[in-house]
Amino acid sequence: MSSTQDHPAKAKAFVANNERAHWHDKALWFVREKRDRMANSLPEWETLREVASEIKSHTIGKLADYLEQFEENATKLGVHVHWAKDDKEHNRIVLEILQSHDVKRVVKSKSMLTEECHLNPFLEKHDIEVIDTDLGERIVQLRDESPSHIVLPAIHIRKEEVSETFEEHLGTEHGNSDPKYLTEAARGHLREKFLGADAGITGVNFAIAETGGIVVCTNEGNADLGVSLPKLHIACMGIEKIIPRLNDLSVFLRLLARSATGQPITTYSSHFHGPLTGGEMHIVLLDNGRSDLMGSNEFRNSLKCIRCGACMNTCPVYRRSGGHSYSTTVPGPIGSILAPAMDSKANKSLPFACSLCGSCTDVCPVKIDLHHQLLTWRGELRKRGQLPIDKWLPMKVGSWVMRSPSLFAMVGSIGRFFLRNMPRWMIYHGLNSWGKQRELPEAPKKSFRQLYNEQQKNKPQAGDKNNE
Amino acid sequence: MQVALFVPCYVDQLYPQVAMATLRLLERLGLEVVYPQNQTCCGQPMSNTGCWDDALPLAQRFLETFAQYEYVVAPSGSCVAMVRNHYDELLGGQPGFNELKNKTFELCEFLVDVLKINQLSGSFPHQVGLHQSCHGLRDLRMGSCSEIVGPRFSKPKQLLELLDDIQFSELQRDDDCCGFGGTFAVSEEAVSCMMGQDRIADHLQAGTQILTAADMSCLMHLQGIIRRENHPIKVMHIAEILAEAVEPGSMKSVAVTEAGKS
Numbered sequence: 001m002s003s004t005q006d007h008p009a010k011a012k013a014f015v016a017n018n019e020r021a022h023w024h025d026k027a028l029w030f031v032r033e034k035r036d037r038m039a040n041s042l043p044e045w046e047t048l049r050e051v052a053s054e055i056k057s058h059t060i061g062k063l064a065d066y067l068e069q070f071e072e073n074a075t076k077l078g079v080h081v082h083w084a085k086d087d088k089e090h091n092r093i094v095l096e097i098l099q100s101h102d103v104k105r106v107v108k109s110k111s112m113l114t115e116e117c118h119l120n121p122f123l124e125k126h127d128i129e130v131i132d133t134d135l136g137e138r139i140v141q142l143r144d145e146s147p148s149h150i151v152l153p154a155i156h157i158r159k160e161e162v163s164e165t166f167e168e169h170l171g172t173e174h175g176n177s178d179p180k181y182l183t184e185a186a187r188g189h190l191r192e193k194f195l196g197a198d199a200g201i202t203g204v205n206f207a208i209a210e211t212g213g214i215v216v217c218t219n220e221g222n223a224d225l226g227v228s229l230p231k232l233h234i235a236c237m238g239i240e241k242i243i244p245r246l247n248d249l250s251v252f253l254r255l256l257a258r259s260a261t262g263q264p265i266t267t268y269s270s271h272f273h274g275p276l277t278g279g280e281m282h283i284v285l286l287d288n289g290r291s292d293l294m295g296s297n298e299f300r301n302s303l304k305c306i307r308c309g310a311c312m313n314t315c316p317v318y319r320r321s322g323g324h325s326y327s328t329t330v331p332g333p334i335g336s337i338l339a340p341a342m343d344s345k346a347n348k349s350l351p352f353a354c355s356l357c358g359s360c361t362d363v364c365p366v367k368i369d370l371h372h373q374l375l376t377w378r379g380e381l382r383k384r385g386q387l388p389i390d391k392w393l394p395m396k397v398g399s400w401v402m403r404s405p406s407l408f409a410m411v412g413s414i415g416r417f418f419l420r421n422m423p424r425w426m427i428y429h430g431l432n433s434w435g436k437q438r439e440l441p442e443a444p445k446k447s448f449r450q451l452y453n454e455q456q457k458n459k460p461q462a463g464d465k466n467n468e
Numbered sequence: 469m470q471v472a473l474f475v476p477c478y479v480d481q482l483y484p485q486v487a488m489a490t491l492r493l494l495e496r497l498g499l500e501v502v503y504p505q506n507q508t509c510c511g512q513p514m515s516n517t518g519c520w521d522d523a524l525p526l527a528q529r530f531l532e533t534f535a536q537y538e539y540v541v542a543p544s545g546s547c548v549a550m551v552r553n554h555y556d557e558l559l560g561g562q563p564g565f566n567e568l569k570n571k572t573f574e575l576c577e578f579l580v581d582v583l584k585i586n587q588l589s590g591s592f593p594h595q596v597g598l599h600q601s602c603h604g605l606r607d608l609r610m611g612s613c614s615e616i617v618g619p620r621f622s623k624p625k626q627l628l629e630l631l632d633d634i635q636f637s638e639l640q641r642d643d644d645c646c647g648f649g650g651t652f653a654v655s656e657e658a659v660s661c662m663m664g665q666d667r668i669a670d671h672l673q674a675g676t677q678i679l680t681a682a683d684m685s686c687l688m689h690l691q692g693i694i695r696r697e698n699h700p701i702k703v704m705h706i707a708e709i710l711a712e713a714v715e716p717g718s719m720k721s722v723a724v725t726e727a728g729k730s
């Protein structure tokens with residue numbers, strides 16, 4: 001993967017449709033405000049975040065032990081546990097399980113991990129039909145797009161567009177974009193798919209080491225249905241999804257839905273402890289770069305993520321640039337940390353797709369220091385020699401100038417002189433990004449240093465501390 | 469009490485009146501203020517771009533320049549955040565560094581936390597829209613932010629509230645970022661400007677007459693848009709408002725030039 005993802009260019013294209021960009025921003029801000037109301041209804045909110053953060057840190061510190069414990073307990077429950085080093089191995093394992101059961105049709109509930117592995121196209125290539133059963137994901141799938149948000153995969157699509165998509169694929173009425181009507185249509189369509197499926201694939205929100213059970217949170221109950229009708233259940237999870245005890249779960253369930261969508265709890269929190277009678281259950285545990293992150297002091301914290309999406313909803317850049325501008329499976333602040341860990345060169349613009357406002361860090365239910373990690377990534381790109389010249393050269397020059405107060409004063413006064421005296425066309429041209437939609441400051445004749453020194457000269461007796 | 473004035477580089481060059489207002493205000497409060505001539509830039513632009521190596525000599529210079537003073541005060545939340553929260557990686561362990569961190573304050577923090585100012589005689593009969601600059605808000609915790617559950621407070625607002633006749637704008641989004649973000653303003657120009665325009669739209673609907681903040685960098689960006697789009701909002705740094713209120717007339721010349729194009 002050597003193609004360079006350029007966030008600014010894609011963001012610019014998104015912003016260019018001003019009306020749509022504002023609609024997107026407002027839709028997400030609405031979710032963020034709902035989250036605020038929900039968070040504020042719990043006086044113990046900040047304590048919960050702290051506890052969740054500590055549980056996650058503790059777990060990541062002993063991940064190998066907890067994974068072993070989980071495998072042992074899950075196996076006792078009759079689950080087949082598989083380990084996948086990377087996306088390829090993950091997909092191969094899933095395919096083998098499916099092929100050994102002669103599966104032709106799969107229903108899948110929402111799983112960012114299978115997106116990460118590009119499981120759908122892989123299975124389709126092997127003549128297995130995969131139907132995403134989460135409504136948003138199904139919409140995106142029918143449109144041959146990828147999710148633009150980890151919790152609200154179709155947040156970038158308007159209901160009129162859904163109507164067109166459904167008309168084309170499900171035969172709904174032309175021009176009817178009533179959400180209730182469209183949901184009913186999707187429900188009918190998905191029901192058939194559920195009934196005809198040979199296997200169900202789910203993601204995993206939490207895997208409990210102590211019990212070997214897994215928990216899947218959905219709002220539509222589609223995970224339950226998808227693994228209750230077919231006899232074969234494959235659950236795919238990243239190794240960071242482990243929590244030590246069943247007791248810990250309550251902390252996360254309280255945080256997750258409130259942070260994600262501003263609901264007090266996800267509609268369905270489905271617990272799975274082993275296969276259905278007469279059925280089979282498999283869990284595929286994926287590493288795919290996660291243990292590298294675990295070994296990194298700077299970025300280990302990003303493994304605490306419970307994929308609530310709150311950092312996306314709050315991010316002023318994400319809200320205005322859309323999830324696809326990140327060109328990654330997981331967009332937004334957390335995605336901009338995870339993606340460079342996989343390929344820093346290709347994703348080098350992502351740590352800069354951030355104004356460093358810090359809102360993500362304060363909203364994150366597990367207290368990941370997101371904006372600090374983004375800043376750390378910038379330094380890491382510098383170390384790896386991956387910063388583009390237009391970023392590092394001005395800083396090098398700036399640093400040289402600023403090492404000398406007199407040089408700084410001189411460069412400053414020349415700059416101000418030009419700013420004051422140059423004709424407008426020489427200042428506001430194509431290369432001046434600042435000036436496209438903004439005026440530059442009006443340059444004063446004198447700097448503060450000059451004014452101050454003049455003032456000091458005029459009142460020599462007042463506090464004449466010469467501190468040259 | 470002796471205070472060393474730390475004037476961020478761009479304030480020195482582009483907004484000298486903000487630093488003058490800070491100086492006047494602190495002197496008016498009876499402090500001995502000095503301006504160490506060796507200062508230049510804290511290194512924040514370099515460090516925010518990932519160029520730690522280029523920031524290092526500037527951090528070093530900062531420490532050498534300011535170590536000797538009792539307090540260091542700057543009219544900028546983000547530069548102070550640089551010193552307090554990001555210098556560790558550059559200067560950690562150096563003699564005088566911990567002391568420096570603990571004695572460097574953003575102006576409003578200094579007035580509220582160190583000087584414990586709880587009255588100011590002055591009036592500012594305008595409707596003020598307070599922009600909560602992110603680094604001050606979330607790095608220095610100069611106020612409560614909307615993400616965190618807990619008591620609500622704002623040090624800049626607390627100071628402004630001491631002035632007579634002042635009114636505040638009710639914003640729809642209290643602390644959404646303005647989109648400046650240093651080099652972000654240029655590298656992500658489209659998003660940056662949209663963020664700025666959205667903030668200004670919020671202030672327009674709220675009836676803001678004077679837009680203020682504790683960080684001139686956010687205001688530089690917002691003012692750039694205001695002037696380009698000819699909105700009837702005047703921009704003043706909080707130090708200018710406080711100085712003008714406690715010493716009427718002192719900022720008149722500034723007020724006129726600033727209002728110039730808006």
Ligand code: SF4
Nearest residue numbers: 305306308309311364
């Ligand atoms: S980083 Fe935090 S806020 Fe973002 S998705 Fe993960 S848990 Fe949620």
